[in-house]
Amino acid sequence: RRENTLILSDAVAPISTKDPLPFGQGHCQVGTSALLSLSEHSSDSEDRRLGKKKQKRKRPREPGEEAEDRPREHPFIVTEPGELPRGKKNGLDYLFDLYEQCGRFLEEVQQLCKERGEKCPMKVTNQVFRHAKHAGASYINKPKMRHYVHCYALHCLDVEHSNHLRKIYKDRGENVGAWRQACYFPLIEMARANSWDIEGVFNRNERLRIWYVPTRLRQLCHLEKSKECE
Amino acid sequence: RRENTLILSDAVAPISTKDPLPFGQGHCQVGTSALLSLSEHSSDSEDRRLGKKKQKRKRPREPGEEAEDRPREHPFIVTEPGELPRGKKNGLDYLFDLYEQCGRFLEEVQQLCKERGEKCPMKVTNQVFRHAKHAGASYINKPKMRHYVHCYALHCLDVEHSNHLRKIYKDRGENVGAWRQACYFPLIEMARANSWDIEGVFNRNERLRIWYVPTRLRQLCHLEKSKECE
DNA sequence: AACCCGGGCGACCATCGGACGCTGGTGCC
DNA sequence: GGCACCAGCGTCCGATGGTCGCCCGGGTT
Numbered sequence: 003r004r005e006n007t008l009i010l011s012d013a014v015a016p017i018s019t020k021d022p023l024p025f026g027q028g029h030c031q032v033g034t035s036a037l038l039s040l041s042e043h044s045s046d047s048e049d050r051r052l053g054k055k056k057q058k059r060k061r062p063r064e065p066g067e068e069a070e071d072r073p074r075e076h077p078f079i080v081t082e083p084g085e086l087p088r089g090k091k092n093g094l095d096y097l098f099d100l101y102e103q104c105g106r107f108l109e110e111v112q113q114l115c116k117e118r119g120e121k122c123p124m125k126v127t128n129q130v131f132r133h134a135k136h137a138g139a140s141y142i143n144k145p146k147m148r149h150y151v152h153c154y155a156l157h158c159l160d161v162e163h164s165n166h167l168r169k170i171y172k173d174r175g176e177n178v179g180a181w182r183q184a185c186y187f188p189l190i191e192m193a194r195a196n197s198w199d200i201e202g203v204f205n206r207n208e209r210l211r212i213w214y215v216p217t218r219l220r221q222l223c224h225l226e227k228s229k230e231c232e
Numbered sequence: 233r234r235e236n237t238l239i240l241s242d243a244v245a246p247i248s249t250k251d252p253l254p255f256g257q258g259h260c261q262v263g264t265s266a267l268l269s270l271s272e273h274s275s276d277s278e279d280r281r282l283g284k285k286k287q288k289r290k291r292p293r294e295p296g297e298e299a300e301d302r303p304r305e306h307p308f309i310v311t312e313p314g315e316l317p318r319g320k321k322n323g324l325d326y327l328f329d330l331y332e333q334c335g336r337f338l339e340e341v342q343q344l345c346k347e348r349g350e351k352c353p354m355k356v357t358n359q360v361f362r363h364a365k366h367a368g369a370s371y372i373n374k375p376k377m378r379h380y381v382h383c384y385a386l387h388c389l390d391v392e393h394s395n396h397l398r399k400i401y402k403d404r405g406e407n408v409g410a411w412r413q414a415c416y417f418p419l420i421e422m423a424r425a426n427s428w429d430i431e432g433v434f435n436r437n438e439r440l441r442i443w444y445v446p447t448r449l450r451q452l453c454h455l456e457k458s459k460e461c462e
Numbered sequence: 463a464a465c466c467c468g469g470g471c472g473a474c475c476a477t478c479g480g481a482c483g484c485t486g487g488t489g490c491c
Numbered sequence: 492g493g494c495a496c497c498a499g500c501g502t503c504c505g506a507t508g509g510t511c512g513c514c515c516g517g518g519t520t
Contacts, residue, residue: 073487074485074486074487074498074499074500075499075500076487076488076499077487077488077497077498077499078498078499089488089489090487090488090489091488118454119450119451119453119454119455119457120450121445121447121450122431127478127479128477128478128479129477129478143499143500143501144479144480144500145480145481145482145499145500145501145502146498146499146500148479148480148481149498149499149500177496177497177498178497178498179497179498201352214479214480215351216480217351217479217480217481220349220350220351221349223349224348224349225349227349303516304469304470304471304514304515304516305470305471306470306516306517307468307469307470307516307517308469308470319517319518320516320517320518321517357507357508358506358507358508359506359507373470373471373472374471374508374509375470375471375472375473375509375510375511376469376470376471378508378509378510379469379470379471379510407467407468407469408468408469409468409469444508444509446509447509447510
């Protein structure tokens with residue numbers, strides 16, 4: 003699978019060679035091996051290293067079981083700001099609105115927690131997703147929201163740049179996956195400009211503060227930083 | 233067990249009637265039923281309510297197993313500042329020093345995380361306790377540190393008051409448990425003075441910011457607040 | 463020596479943050 | 492209608508925050 007072994011040049015080259023963006027990206031060239039060897043779960047600094055287990059997937063529906071399947075959401079396509087998508091698709095304005103909705107659900111949860119004297123979440127946690135589902139927003143779910151966090155981040159931190167990227171990828175007929183990958187690189191530049199403190203970049207923005215920095219974005223920043231220092 | 237159904241008047245009455253402290257506490261009277269009915273795990277606001285399961289305890293050592301038992305630490309006793317405890321006991325200065333040590337271990341972990349581009353903890357987490365153990369501080373462990381957090385909190389936020397409380401409880405020959413209970417109430421007063429934001433009280437203090445607010449303290453603040461408003 | 467008080471901390475649990483990859487919707491031919 | 496692509500999200504997993512209560516150290520009798 004491509005996504006797990008993302009190569010910087012894959013996503014950057016199409017832009018930096020065909021349609022350069024404001025931030026310089028000519029130096030974003032890294033060997034395949036470097037990222038292939040970048041552990042997928044490098045989140046723990048201590049010694050425990052344990053082998054990955056194969057996961058079993060999706061229990062295949064019992065014979066006597068009730069089938070209450072909600073149809074899945076329409077896939078996203080790359081749209082320009084204000085553009086409404088053709089066919090059975092969702093646009094990126096809708097995607098970003100989902101993040102705003104989550105922010106509102108978080109505020110509701112915080113309000114409730116404060117009333118009840120409970121621990122008050124500062125981020126969009128499982129509890130918030132549960133609350134959203136409970137409140138009828140069944141179209142919101144954790145894997146989806148976590149998947150596109152960095153895209154929303156770019157939208158929050160530099161709408162101009164975000165809009166420009168959307169237009170380019172739309173015009174070029176790229177799929178959502180390609181656009182999503184491309185969103186990493188402007189963020190890496192912002193981290194660089196903030197002495198590689200991507201956490202700080204997120205925390206400084208009102209709407210972004212409530213989202214966890216995606217592991218992959220943190221890894222990419224770290225990788226780029228080490229290249230710079232060698 | 234007494235601790236799980238702490239009654240405010242139990243801990244406060246001995247002081248407010250025999251040896252009043254700076255903060256007024258005459259109004260801290262609450263019915264037993266109120267705290268008995270205060271759920272022990274009220275941390276989740278959504279609907280799931282599931283019955284508590286009985287826990288099994290301490291696997292009784294296999295016949296062929298190696299017995300590498302570290303002897304347990306000496307119990308704490310209530311000591312005045314500077315006093316060194318008599319007999320096989322530890323004093324409260326030592327207890328508080330343990331918290332400072334944890335703070336240093338946290339800083340080390342943060343340093344390591346930053347170097348490796350990993351998620352950087354802002355609080356004393358499992359990872360920090362693991363690091364402490366790894367670094368040879370086998371006398372530090374999570375249950376102990378969590379148990380006395382609010383005592384350390386009082387020490388950080390108002391040494392005078394903390395020292396005074398220690399002297400009183402020492403002179404009266406009270407045990408550590410009683411002193412520990414008594415530490416809650418000055419903190420509740422500080423929360424009151426900070427519009428019941430105990431989280432904020434912790435966060436505003438440099439050394440305290442890194443410790444989670446204990447559930448019981450949050451509950452006591454909430455209870456006291458609701459009394460005030462009725 | 464025997465007893466019992468009380469507290470240290472091993473071990474457990476629900477839930478968390480995080481991610482994979484199956485399933486099936488969708489547009490194209 | 493059939494096929495191939497690709498992304499939504501159900502479902503899993505290691506680790507976390509939090510706590511209980513067993514066990515035994517220690518002072519007292």
